[in-house]
Structure formats: C-alpha cells, structure tokens
Amino acid sequence: MRLRLWGVAFVLPALLFFAFFKYGPMGWAFWLSFTSYDMLSPPRFVGIDNFASLAADPVFVQSLQNTLGYIVASTLLITLAALLLALAVSTPVPGARACMSAIFLTNVMPIIAVCLVWRFLLHPHGLVNQLLAPFGAGRIDWLTSDTTAMPAIVMVTVWRFAPYFMVVFVAALAAIPAEYYEAAAIDGARGLRRFRSITLPLILPQLFFVVVVAALLSARLFLMPYIVTGGGPGGATRVLSMLIYETGFSYLKMGRAAAISVVLFAIVLALTLAQMKLFMRDEEA
Amino acid sequence: MTTRRDFLRRTSAGAAALGVLGAPALGAAQGAPTRVPMKLTYWTWENPQQRPWQKKRIDQYTQLHPNISVEFQYFAFSDLGKKVSVGYATGTAPDGFTTGDWLMPTWLTRKLIAPLDVQQLGYGSLDAFRNDHAPAFVAGAVHEGKAYGYPLWFYGVPLHVNTKQFREVGLDPVKDEPKTWEQLGEVAKRLTIKDGSKFTRQGFKWAMHASQWTAFQFNPILLQCGGQWFDKHGKCTINNEAGVRAMTIRASIARKYGAEDPADSLATAPVPWMDWLKERCAMFSSPPIGPLAVKPINPQMEAEGYYKAYVMPGVTEDKRYSTCYGFNCVVNANASKEKQEVLHHMYRFMMSDLRDCWIATAPLTLARKSGWTELPEVKSTPNIEAFLRAKDTGVFLPRTPVWSELADALHRAVQKVMLSSGDIKQVLNEAAAEVDRATAELKKG
Amino acid sequence: MKRRLPGLRWLGLPPLAGLTLLVLLPVLWMLSTSFQASEKMFQLAMDWIPRSWHPENYPNALHRAPFPLFFFNSIVVSLVVMAGNVVFCTLAGYGLAKFRFPGDRFALLAILSTLMLPLEVTLVPTFLIVHSLGWLNTYQGIFAPLLVDAFGIFLMRQFVLGVPTDYLEAARIDGAGEVRILWRIVLPQCKPALAVLALFAYRDSWDQFLWPLAVVSRDEYRTYPLGLVRFAEDYGNPQTEQMAVAVMATVPVFVLFLLLQRLLKRGFGLTGLKG
Incomplete structure (x- = not known):
C-alpha cells in the first residue's frame, strides 16, 4: 500500500501538469471550435459552421494537403537518410565515431539559425546552386517556385533531423552481435542481401520508432516555412500550424483557428495511435 | 543653430518652435497636464x-515631466498590428500606439481607439485640424466628425532611379523620365544587364517580400485602370477587367520586358531597397529615400549624388500617382481620462519640433501641411519636389476591416502570377473569393 | 572483414570524411559568412577563408539590438525548462517503471497521449490560460507550458526499467526511504539518460519561437529567436551580422553538448527503444 502511494506521488506532478497545460487546453479548443470568437466579445456558439466553412475554403484545403505531403515526404526521407548515415558511420573506418559526432552538430544548431542559413544557401545565386553548377544544373529557384519550395523545406528538415535519428540507428546497429554477420558471411550473404536478411529485421523496432517520431515532429512544423518561405510562394508551403497562427492572431478568428487545431489534432491522433500500437507490441514482446 | 535648439529645449518650449515656424498657435502647452506620477505604455514599429527618433522625443518628454514615465516597446513592421490586436483581446494593449493608417478601420469598427480632442492638440476646431493635413490622411483619421489619429509621417511612393546607370546606357535622366508604365518597361529593359540566367542588374524591381508592400504598390495601378477593390455592396472586385489589366501591367516588367527577377527579389527578402542602394537594380519604388539611408550603404552614391526620384508612372501621363500612406498616433479607448490627456500632451510635444524630426528622418514627409515645408533643411533636400508631389497627389489604401485578409490574398495572387506563371484572371478570381469569404465571416461574426 | 588487410580500412575514410564535410557545409558557411565583409554575400566564388576578416560583425550586431538581454532571457527560460524536465520526468519515469498502482497503465497512456498535443495544436487555449493567470510578458509565462515533456518521461521510464529491481528491494529491506533510494541508487545509474534529457530539454526550449512570439510583447522578456527574426526583417541589418548572431546562438547548445558528450555517447542508445 505504501509503495502504491509512492508510485502515485511520483507520477502525479506530471499528470497534474498535463491536465492543466494539455488536456484542459485541448478541451477548450474543442469547445472554441464550435464558436465564433474574436477575443474582443464573448464566444458565440455557431455549431459546425467553422468546420463547414473550412471544408469549402481552398486555402485551408491547400494547407491540409501541404501538411500531409510534408509529413509523408519528410518522414520517409528522414528515416532513409538517418539509416544511410548510420550505416556509413558504423563502418570500421578509422575516425568514423568522430564523423558521427560532427554530423550530429546539425542538431546542436538552433532551428532559427538553420532557417536563416538555408534561406541564403537556397537563394537563386546561393551556395547550393553554385555547387550544382559544375554538374550542369541551371539556376533553380528553390524557395520561390511552387514546384521546388516544398521539396526544399523537406530537404532542410531532413538535414536538421536525420542526424538525430542516425544516432538511434547507430546504437541499434552496434547492438547486433558480430556472430550474425560472420554466419552470414559463411553463407555467402553480402551487401544488400545481408542487410535485408540480418540488419533490417534486427533494427525493426528502432525503424518503427524513428518513423513515428519523425512523423510527429513533422506534423507540428511551424518555424521552417514561417521563416524560410513565409508560407509562399502563393501558399505552396503554408502548413496547418501556420494557418492556425495566422487565423487566430492575425485575423483574430479564434474559433476558426481552434477548428483548424482540431483537424491537426486528428492527424496527430492517427499517427499516435500507430505509435501506441507499436509500444504495446514492444511491451508484450 | 545648435545653440538655438538647446535654448528651446531648456525652456521646455519645443512647442514654441512651432509658433515661430508659423504652425497653429499652440498657446501655453508647456505646463504639465498632471503632477501625479503616471506610467504610460507606448508601442511602435521598428x-x-x-x-529611434520617437524614442528620443519621448525621453525628452519624460525628462521635462519627471512624474511621467513611458514604457516604450517596438515590433517588426508586420507584427505591430497583430500584437496590438492580441493586446486588446487580453487587456494588455498599450495606452497609446502608432498604427498604419490602413489599419484604422480595424480599430474603429471595434471602437478600440478614443476620439482625440483637437484642441488639446493645438487646433481651434476640427476644420482647422482637417485643413492642416493631407486629404488622404484626413479621410483615414477622421471618422463620423471626430479625429482619431494624430499623424506622424505620411508619404507617397516615388520612383527612385540611378542616374549614373541611366547615362551608361545612353538615357537622359531628365528627358527619359518614364511617365507611363510602357515607358517604365522600355527604360527598365534598356537598363537590364544579364549574365546567363543571372541578372547582374535588374532594370526595375517590385517588392515581393511582404503583403503590405504588395498592396501599396498594386493599389495605384488598379485605380489608374479604373478598377476598385470593392463595389458598393462590399464585394471584392479586383478580378474584373480593370483588375486583370492592372495585374498585367504589374507583371509586364518581368513577363514582357524581362527587366526584373521576381524570384531573386523574394529570395533576397527582406531587403527590397538594398538592391537599389547597392546598384544591383536601376529603379525601385519605395517611400522616399534620401542621404540618411543612402550614405551608410553606398557612400559613393551619396557623395556623387547620382540618384534621383520621380513621381511614379501612370497608365497615361495624366494619371501619375502612387499610394500614399502614413502612421498615426492613437489613444487606447480603455485608457483612463488622465492618461488620455497626458498622451495628447505627449503627442503634441513629439511633433512640436518638426525641424528636429526632419533632420532625423528626412526625406520621410510629414502629414502636416504647416510648419515644415519652408524650412531650409527641407528645401535643400534632394528630390524634395517629387516627394511632396507624391504625397500631395497620392491615393490611399482601401480602408476595410478585412485589410489583413485582403493584403494576404493579393500577395498570394501576385506570387502565383510572378513565380508560377499563374493565369491572371483565374488567380484574381481566387483572391477575390478569399476576400469575400473573409467579409462574409466578419458580417456573421 | 577479418580477411581484409587492415590498411584497407583507411580506404573508407575519404568518402566518409567527404560525406561529413558535405553535411557540415551549412555550418561552415554560417561561420565563414559571419566574418565576411557584407558585400561578399552572393558572390559567384565563395571564399571559405575570408580574404579580409571582419570580427566586428559580432559587436556591431550586438549594438543594433539588445541581444545580450535576449540571450540572457533565453538562457533563464531554457535552464528552468531543463531543470523542470529533469526533475519531473525522472520522478514520473521512475514511478511508472518501478511501482504498480491502480491505473498505472492508464497513466502511461495518458502521458504518452500528450505527444498528440504539441503547443502548436493547443496554442490558442494555452495562450488564453496563460493570459488568465496574468502571465503574459513574464518568464513563467514562457516556460510554464514547457516544464514537462512526455518524451522525457518515456525516456526515463525505459531507462529505469533496466535498473535491477533487486537493488531497490535490498535498499528497502535496509530501511532506506523512497526518496533516498531514488537519489542514491536510481539516479547514479541514470546519468547517461539524464544527460540526453537535459540536452534535449535545453535545446527544445532554446528553439522555441511560436510560443514566446505569442506571449511576449516586451523587450525585457523577449528571447533571442524573436530578436533575431526582427533583426533579419530590418532592411538595414547586413546578412553577415545575422550570421554572427546565429553563431552566437549556436554556442550555448554546443557548449552543453561538449560538457555532456561523454555521458551522451552512452545515453544515445536509449533514445531508441530499449534500455
């Protein structure tokens, strides 16, 4: 009994905190999403008006598509890049560990600095185009053309986050017993086949972890499009979190902004359900 | 001159300077409006x-009136309106603040700012106040027979050109002044230098980085083409024939004349005029630029004086006008009577030494008619005729409670046209629909 | 691998070093640009080592805006957030890993479910709550919603699961109190995980932009990201000075990273799944 109380006592502060700063606000957001509220006069109940008008609003639909596209693309590419980097720095090459630490530095740089730096690098006459020029690439307007702006933001995201997940993979790879590979070598398995039949199954839990966490990270993205492209050109990189801020704080439509929050919540909920399922499986294994 | 100014300051009679310069008689405004300690908040833009000039004047004011202290805060140009809105919603709005005059309807429709007592500002009557300011300003600041804004600066948007580059390509800075948009395009084309896909020099450059700039640069073209932002029922009409024509003109510098690089302009945000100052573009339209802005960036350009300002071109030569906009000091309707009075007093003090204002911020013109245009410092300012004409003939921005939505929608439309070769009619249809949705929601709200 | 000559291992170094250099180019560019003359920005050929050094970019930038104050604010907020996470995440993680109580499984689910509610989603109501507490324009207004993070709790729980329960039982039999057990037995074994937790809590708070943007409207409490964005928006500020500020903003996190590096190496394995 005494131990039970101690357990509750340890967990309670965090739960209270979340009740106050997470569940409470989300409940409030749900209520606000059914109201019209400009913060200057009291909220007025309007039923599903906000959602109905969102569904008919091309700007919202475009932001929703941008968000989903961004989540899918950046999650896949972050995972792929992290895995490739991990494989590269896990080779028995001298200095591989130092390379890993150096690559991890992209995670130490503040996001705001990342955004400002990449805005210059992706300038029509910036470093990226300068480096591509010898390969015959012409001028690419990375951030200002509606076909390349979103891919460019994804690229910056990958650059920033992949090295973090690389470290997760490195640890997983290091945990694979050497005997497995030796046995595979005797069987004549090499390269890709060895990767598919030994490495991949053994790092599967981490792979799932990375996919889910990267997706959660991407869903809340705000700063990169806000700073790097301002949501442009023509709304091509506007994501839901930006739309929430703009709708609420620029146009003072808090009810509508709350409705967008609920949609974003639904997306993240779907991602988290996947995550839950994964954690449970891990517990049982 | 220093001695005289020092003397004025010592006698705390900045206001008297105005009398000397023939402005409205200000009477004995020197006395403090209150002796009790008072703390005010004042917000402005960066x-x-x-x-810095506003800060300096307010510091001088609080030195004269030690019982009054002012908490001075400033925000990025595009953030100030948002911050004030949120401030009102949460009861943390400042007692006084400066606002772009295009945002006046946002405050007025919600009754957030207090009417001003023009007598406390030194005017005998509202008519005297009206007559002392540019009409475009009065239209925004006076509402239902009361004044709500006390103006600071108010300026038109002239065309700045680099005369050295004009001569280089055989143009005469006097004879070849572009008076119509076609002429501007032709001149810009001659001034352009390209190295492959890279513009070594753009002939003319529109701002691409912020919706306010997009709106004030598009505004006069739309009106010159006979267009309107809204019809009398409040429906957005930027997608009619005149709107399409205006956008076609806006796009022609890049599309028809190949004289600008909009992608470069946007990517080089937030420096719309830096390229002109660094001579990477030959012509640019912006609020008045003078020695104070030129010298720190390009000392040679300033020393040799090879720049010039014209009034903006028009659809035809008789329709040469630009947008005219400015900044008002306003008073929070929720501030106490005493605070409101002190703010009147402080605003009047701030604008009571227009020579000092001009020296610190030239050539940004002032909304007031009296008291400064005859100053020798003003008369000797390069290009001052063009700046004054741009101010006096300017048209104002649409004054609407959905201004933010309107400017953002237009900004997206311009980006789609300039960067993604969007179809002009279709893009403007989308923008008009967005604005109409915002209007409908405001009515419902 | 054993069959290969040891010298062959060196053959892998050039491509790996090349890859590392490629990944780090933006960081090097930032460093180099922060010392360049401002006209050098978009020149066709980049001089990676500046032809002429301009260290004055740093003091100049600091003079144009109150950056020392902004950095101070950021450090205060980030340190509090770091401390809050270290304390509360450790407590909760320990409680969830080593104690059975009614609803413990539900508590874990409830905590993990907050991952669905990042500040970006609950921005509007959280703002209204902080306002109703009178915390706009205060330090507590900025750090309060960041004090506990579900990731931290999960990380600590996973790690504490790996601490043998026998140790705890033995201590209890010896009559040690629960707080003492946590302090003397559990914590010393958790140092790598604590290092990871501290670094990421600090960095995430250091990176916050949207939340301070919403709750702060006074220079006194402005954190450096707000100052840097305002700085970057001002027409007059050279981009080389923006990079100088960006470098200065990188330093504190980098220092923390170096300080914790030894522990981090052991801790990183845990940010994956198993302890």
Missing part, C-alpha cells in the same frame, strides 16, 4: 530612423 525602423532605423523613425523608431
């Missing part, structure tokens, strides 16, 4: 000349 600008390299205007923000």
Whole structure:
C-alpha cells in the first residue's frame, strides 16, 4: 500500500501538469471550435459552421494537403537518410565515431539559425546552386517556385533531423552481435542481401520508432516555412500550424483557428495511435 | 543653430518652435497636464530612423515631466498590428500606439481607439485640424466628425532611379523620365544587364517580400485602370477587367520586358531597397529615400549624388500617382481620462519640433501641411519636389476591416502570377473569393 | 572483414570524411559568412577563408539590438525548462517503471497521449490560460507550458526499467526511504539518460519561437529567436551580422553538448527503444 502511494506521488506532478497545460487546453479548443470568437466579445456558439466553412475554403484545403505531403515526404526521407548515415558511420573506418559526432552538430544548431542559413544557401545565386553548377544544373529557384519550395523545406528538415535519428540507428546497429554477420558471411550473404536478411529485421523496432517520431515532429512544423518561405510562394508551403497562427492572431478568428487545431489534432491522433500500437507490441514482446 | 535648439529645449518650449515656424498657435502647452506620477505604455514599429527618433522625443518628454514615465516597446513592421490586436483581446494593449493608417478601420469598427480632442492638440476646431493635413490622411483619421489619429509621417511612393546607370546606357535622366508604365518597361529593359540566367542588374524591381508592400504598390495601378477593390455592396472586385489589366501591367516588367527577377527579389527578402542602394537594380519604388539611408550603404552614391526620384508612372501621363500612406498616433479607448490627456500632451510635444524630426528622418514627409515645408533643411533636400508631389497627389489604401485578409490574398495572387506563371484572371478570381469569404465571416461574426 | 588487410580500412575514410564535410557545409558557411565583409554575400566564388576578416560583425550586431538581454532571457527560460524536465520526468519515469498502482497503465497512456498535443495544436487555449493567470510578458509565462515533456518521461521510464529491481528491494529491506533510494541508487545509474534529457530539454526550449512570439510583447522578456527574426526583417541589418548572431546562438547548445558528450555517447542508445 505504501509503495502504491509512492508510485502515485511520483507520477502525479506530471499528470497534474498535463491536465492543466494539455488536456484542459485541448478541451477548450474543442469547445472554441464550435464558436465564433474574436477575443474582443464573448464566444458565440455557431455549431459546425467553422468546420463547414473550412471544408469549402481552398486555402485551408491547400494547407491540409501541404501538411500531409510534408509529413509523408519528410518522414520517409528522414528515416532513409538517418539509416544511410548510420550505416556509413558504423563502418570500421578509422575516425568514423568522430564523423558521427560532427554530423550530429546539425542538431546542436538552433532551428532559427538553420532557417536563416538555408534561406541564403537556397537563394537563386546561393551556395547550393553554385555547387550544382559544375554538374550542369541551371539556376533553380528553390524557395520561390511552387514546384521546388516544398521539396526544399523537406530537404532542410531532413538535414536538421536525420542526424538525430542516425544516432538511434547507430546504437541499434552496434547492438547486433558480430556472430550474425560472420554466419552470414559463411553463407555467402553480402551487401544488400545481408542487410535485408540480418540488419533490417534486427533494427525493426528502432525503424518503427524513428518513423513515428519523425512523423510527429513533422506534423507540428511551424518555424521552417514561417521563416524560410513565409508560407509562399502563393501558399505552396503554408502548413496547418501556420494557418492556425495566422487565423487566430492575425485575423483574430479564434474559433476558426481552434477548428483548424482540431483537424491537426486528428492527424496527430492517427499517427499516435500507430505509435501506441507499436509500444504495446514492444511491451508484450 | 545648435545653440538655438538647446535654448528651446531648456525652456521646455519645443512647442514654441512651432509658433515661430508659423504652425497653429499652440498657446501655453508647456505646463504639465498632471503632477501625479503616471506610467504610460507606448508601442511602435521598428525602423532605423523613425523608431529611434520617437524614442528620443519621448525621453525628452519624460525628462521635462519627471512624474511621467513611458514604457516604450517596438515590433517588426508586420507584427505591430497583430500584437496590438492580441493586446486588446487580453487587456494588455498599450495606452497609446502608432498604427498604419490602413489599419484604422480595424480599430474603429471595434471602437478600440478614443476620439482625440483637437484642441488639446493645438487646433481651434476640427476644420482647422482637417485643413492642416493631407486629404488622404484626413479621410483615414477622421471618422463620423471626430479625429482619431494624430499623424506622424505620411508619404507617397516615388520612383527612385540611378542616374549614373541611366547615362551608361545612353538615357537622359531628365528627358527619359518614364511617365507611363510602357515607358517604365522600355527604360527598365534598356537598363537590364544579364549574365546567363543571372541578372547582374535588374532594370526595375517590385517588392515581393511582404503583403503590405504588395498592396501599396498594386493599389495605384488598379485605380489608374479604373478598377476598385470593392463595389458598393462590399464585394471584392479586383478580378474584373480593370483588375486583370492592372495585374498585367504589374507583371509586364518581368513577363514582357524581362527587366526584373521576381524570384531573386523574394529570395533576397527582406531587403527590397538594398538592391537599389547597392546598384544591383536601376529603379525601385519605395517611400522616399534620401542621404540618411543612402550614405551608410553606398557612400559613393551619396557623395556623387547620382540618384534621383520621380513621381511614379501612370497608365497615361495624366494619371501619375502612387499610394500614399502614413502612421498615426492613437489613444487606447480603455485608457483612463488622465492618461488620455497626458498622451495628447505627449503627442503634441513629439511633433512640436518638426525641424528636429526632419533632420532625423528626412526625406520621410510629414502629414502636416504647416510648419515644415519652408524650412531650409527641407528645401535643400534632394528630390524634395517629387516627394511632396507624391504625397500631395497620392491615393490611399482601401480602408476595410478585412485589410489583413485582403493584403494576404493579393500577395498570394501576385506570387502565383510572378513565380508560377499563374493565369491572371483565374488567380484574381481566387483572391477575390478569399476576400469575400473573409467579409462574409466578419458580417456573421 | 577479418580477411581484409587492415590498411584497407583507411580506404573508407575519404568518402566518409567527404560525406561529413558535405553535411557540415551549412555550418561552415554560417561561420565563414559571419566574418565576411557584407558585400561578399552572393558572390559567384565563395571564399571559405575570408580574404579580409571582419570580427566586428559580432559587436556591431550586438549594438543594433539588445541581444545580450535576449540571450540572457533565453538562457533563464531554457535552464528552468531543463531543470523542470529533469526533475519531473525522472520522478514520473521512475514511478511508472518501478511501482504498480491502480491505473498505472492508464497513466502511461495518458502521458504518452500528450505527444498528440504539441503547443502548436493547443496554442490558442494555452495562450488564453496563460493570459488568465496574468502571465503574459513574464518568464513563467514562457516556460510554464514547457516544464514537462512526455518524451522525457518515456525516456526515463525505459531507462529505469533496466535498473535491477533487486537493488531497490535490498535498499528497502535496509530501511532506506523512497526518496533516498531514488537519489542514491536510481539516479547514479541514470546519468547517461539524464544527460540526453537535459540536452534535449535545453535545446527544445532554446528553439522555441511560436510560443514566446505569442506571449511576449516586451523587450525585457523577449528571447533571442524573436530578436533575431526582427533583426533579419530590418532592411538595414547586413546578412553577415545575422550570421554572427546565429553563431552566437549556436554556442550555448554546443557548449552543453561538449560538457555532456561523454555521458551522451552512452545515453544515445536509449533514445531508441530499449534500455
């Protein structure tokens, strides 16, 4: 009994905190999403008006598509890049560990600095185009053309986050017993086949972890499009979190902004359900 | 001159300077409006000349009236309106603040700012106040027979050109002044230098980085083409024939004349005029630029004086006008009577030494008619005729409670046209629909 | 691998070093640009080592805006957030890993479910709550919603699961109190995980932009990201000075990273799944 109380006592502060700063606000957001509220006069109940008008609003639909596209693309590419980097720095090459630490530095740089730096690098006459020029690439307007702006933001995201997940993979790879590979070598398995039949199954839990966490990270993205492209050109990189801020704080439509929050919540909920399922499986294994 | 100014300051009679210069008689405004300690908050926007000058004047004011202290805060140009809105919603709005005059309807429709007592500002009557200011300003600041804004600066948007580059390509800076948009395009084309896909020099450059700039640059073209932002029922009409024509003109510098690089302009944000100052573009339209802005960036350009300002071109030569906009000091309707009175007093003090204002912020013109245009410092300012004409003939921005939505929608439309070769009619249809949705929601709200 | 000559291992170094250099180019560019003359920005050929050094970019930038104050604010907020996470995440993680109580499984689910509610989603109501507490324009207004993070709790729980329960039982039999057990037995074994937790809590708070943007409207409490964005928006500020500020903003996190590096190496394995 005494131990039970101690357990509750340890967990309670965090739960209270979340009740106050997470569940409470989300409940409030749900209520606000059914109201019209400009913060200057009291909220007025309007039923599903906000959602109905969102569904008919091309700007919202475009932001929703941008968000989903961004989540899918950046999650896949972050995972792929992290895995490739991990494989590269896990080779028995001298200095591989130092390379890993150096690559991890992209995670130490503040996001705001990342955004400002990449805005210059992706300038029509910036470093990226300068480096591509010898390969015959012409001028690419990375951030200002509606076909390349979103891919460019994804690229910056990958650059920033992949090295973090690389470290997760490195640890997983290091945990694979050497005997497995030796046995595979005797069987004549090499390269890709060895990767598919030994490495991949053994790092599967981490792979799932990375996919889910990267997706959660991407869903809340705000700063990169806000700073790097301002949501442009023509709304091509506007994501839901930006739309929430703009709708609420620029146009003072808090009810509508709350409705967008609920949609974003639904997306993240779907991602988290996947995550839950994964954690449970891990517990049982 | 220093001695005289020092003397004025010592006698705390900045206001008297105005009397000397023939402005409205200000009477004995020197006395403090209150003796009790008072703490005021005042918000403004970030600008390299205007923000420090406001700060300086307010500091001088609180030195004269030690019982009054002012908490001075400033925000990025595009953030100030948002911050004030949120401030009102949460009861943390400042007692006084400066606002772009295009945002006046946002405050007025919600009754957030207090009417001003023009007599406390030194005017005998509202008519005297009206007559002392540019009409475009009065239209925004006076509402239902009351004044709500006390103006600071108010300026048109002239065309700045680099005369050295004009001569280089055989143009005469006097004879070849572009008076119509076609002429501007032709001149810009001749001034352009390209190295492959890279513009070594753009002939002319529109701002691409912020919706406010997009709106004030598009505004006069739309009106010159006979267009309107809204019809009398409040429906957005930027997608009619005149709107399409205006956008076609806006796009022609890049599309028809190949004289600008909009992608470069946007990517080089937030420096729309830096390229002109660094001579990477030959012509640019912006609020008045003078020695204070030129010298720190390009000392040679300033020393040799090879720049010039014209009034903006028009659809035809008789329709040469630009947008005219400015900044008002306003008073929070929720501030106490005493605070409101002190703010009147402080605003009047701030604008009571227009010579000092001009020296610190030239050539940004002032909304007031009296008291400064005859100053020798003003008369000797390069290009002052063009700046004054741009101010006096300017048209104002649409004054609407959905201004933010309107400017953002237009900004997206311009980006789609300039960067993604969007179809002009279709893009404007989308923008008009967005604005109409915002209007409908405001009515419902 | 054993069959290969040891010298062959060196053959892998050039491509790996090349890859590392490629990944780090933006960081090097930032460093180099922060010392360049401002006209050098978009020149066709980049001089990675500046032809002429301009260290004055740093003091100049600091003079144009109250950056020392902004950095101070950021450090205060980030340190509090770091401390809050270290304390509360450790407590909760320990409680969830080593104690059975009614609803413990539900508590874990409830905590993990907050991952669905990042500040970006609950921005509007959280703002209204902080306002109703009178915390706009205060330090507590900025750090309060960041004090506990579900990731931290999960990380600590996973790690504490790996601490043998026998140790705890033995201590209890010896009559040690629960707080003492946590302090003397559990914590010393958790140092790598604590290092990871501290670094990421600090960095995430250091990176916050949207939340301070919403709750702060006074220079006194402005954190450096707000100052840097305002700085970057001002026409007059050279881009080389923006990079100088960006470098200065990188330093504190980098220092923390170096300080914790030894522990981090052991801790990183845990940010994956198993302890």
